[in-house]
Amino acid sequence: MNKRWAVRENADEGLVSKLAAELNIDTVLSSLLVHRGISNFEEAKYFFRPDQRHLHDPFLMRDMEEAIVRIETAIAAGEKIMIYGDYDVDGTTAVATVYSFFSKQYKKMEYYIPDRYKEGYGISTQGIDYAAQHGFSLIIALDCGIKSIDKIDYANTLGIDFIICDHHLPGAELPAAVAILDPKRADCEYPYKELSGAGIGFKLIQAYAEKNGIQFEAVAQYLDLVCISIACDIVHITGENRVLAHYGLQKINTDPCIGVKTLMEVAGRKGPYTISDVVFLIGPRINAAGRIDDAKHAVELLLACDDNVAKAKGLMINSRNSERKEHDLSITDEALGMIDNDEVLIGKKSTVVYNEYWHKGVIGIVASRLTEKYYRPTIVLTKSNGHVAGSARSVLGYDLYEALCECKDLLIQFGGHKYAAGLTMHPENVEAFKDRFEEVVSATITPQQLIQQIQIDAELRLSQIEPKFFRILNQFAPFGPENMAPVFISKNVYVSGNAALVGATHIKMAVMQEGSAAFDCIAFNHGEYLPQLKPGVPFDICYNIEENVWREKRTIQLNIKGIRSPTQPSPEGRA
Structure with missing residues (x-):
């Protein structure tokens, strides 16, 4: 595939030379620093020497005080608390972090991971009903919930309070939760906006520890899990995330929790691990639990305190990852064949492929592989619970979410962001959707965006x-x-x-x-x-x-x- 080589604009020569002299480094290195917004010795020191003292005060986050007070009230009153999280890497590491910390302080707790296929993404009615039936009066939702307005309203009618810990962009209306921790709230002045879901969970336990006289070391022990979430959720590795990832990688490479150590062992790769190693070796195994079976297995592994239990769970998850690879490769080969043997499809500016028998758990991976091969906006569709479900991926600079907005009358629902999205539709709309999506992409994508950079x-x-x-x-x-x-x-x-x-x-x-x-x-x-x-x-x-x-x-x-x-x-x- 022809690729465009795009060289950055030259940084300010005077600033580059000044910084190179201050730091006694090559001007190429100083230009890299300037491109990262670093212009003097102190900023370079902050960048090159991440320090736990650089972490922000968690109480700067809007609603943090309300969240901690509600948790303290629940513990004092003996209420049952549920830790609820999404089924992906960010959600499961967030649940493992928050549940593990609070379960050391309090025993009336459980965690809940929704079923990927029966309940779907985010807060589910089934999860709320389970909480009501089992006497839970407080749910701490991690990596989800910021747009679950109707679900939170339903929970409120059942006397169940929610604390939402999310990092996704809120809508115009916020849910009626007792506390919403999300730095992307328009009214939140927290200094760093790019935390992962597990990162928000980490700030919650950091705040609780500070207020209740618990040493920071009791919180820092979960930085290996937070680092995994940062790496695998593809959030920015800048500012506070850079500090968390730095110390998290140190822990992964020197003293990982039993579950992470087991994942490293079954991956067959000795350290030192980099962020890339975490993404390609640890992340897929955690994800495979929810894609092929049940994401609760991943949480059980991350919470394991016994080597033998962890090894058995790790081998099982590794087996699920092997199954995931088989589905991934076979579906990718089939999809490539569909495109290569269709002159009309090969000539389009988008790719939409559909097979009702494809495994829903891997269509996102397949969409990414097809995008790598043909480099154009791509959607892979399959049948799920009577509807057609899809996973979409985009190319650099092209807003996939906006393109889906132009097709919304053909969709039951959709969500995501510029480069990745999920969608569902009625089966009878598949062909019309293919045509509409191609029309929209053809009218809005530039020739340059169709050349990988x-x-x-x-x-x-x-x-x-x-x-x-x-x-x-x-x-x-x-x-x-x-x-x-x-x-x-x-x-x-x-x-x-x-x-x-x-x-x-x-x-x-x-x-x-x-x-x-x-x-x-x-x-x-x-x-x-x-x-x-x-x-x-x-x-x-x-x-x-x-x-x-x-x-x-x-x-x-x-x-x-x-x-x-x-x-x-x-x-x-x-x-």
């Missing part, structure tokens, strides 16, 4: 990659949204020795540039470029700089993101 941070000469440079670059981690691992471009490099195919589609090689040493490289899924990678023939590369560990030997490796001839017409632009 590689965002390049700076041009770099290979000779600049010295130990000090690499050591400082590593301190930019943990990487994630709004603080992605920098991508560099180096021009007129050439192969040192020979390039070789590894597996079916990957290239292993070493490259040099005039005046530089040779650097080992891995280029995943770039096998088509092998014929042009000959000694002495120059080409351009864009890449991340990584540490490769093999048999306890550590070396610098370039992870190639793109290869091009220096003479080929360049789709390169400024971003």
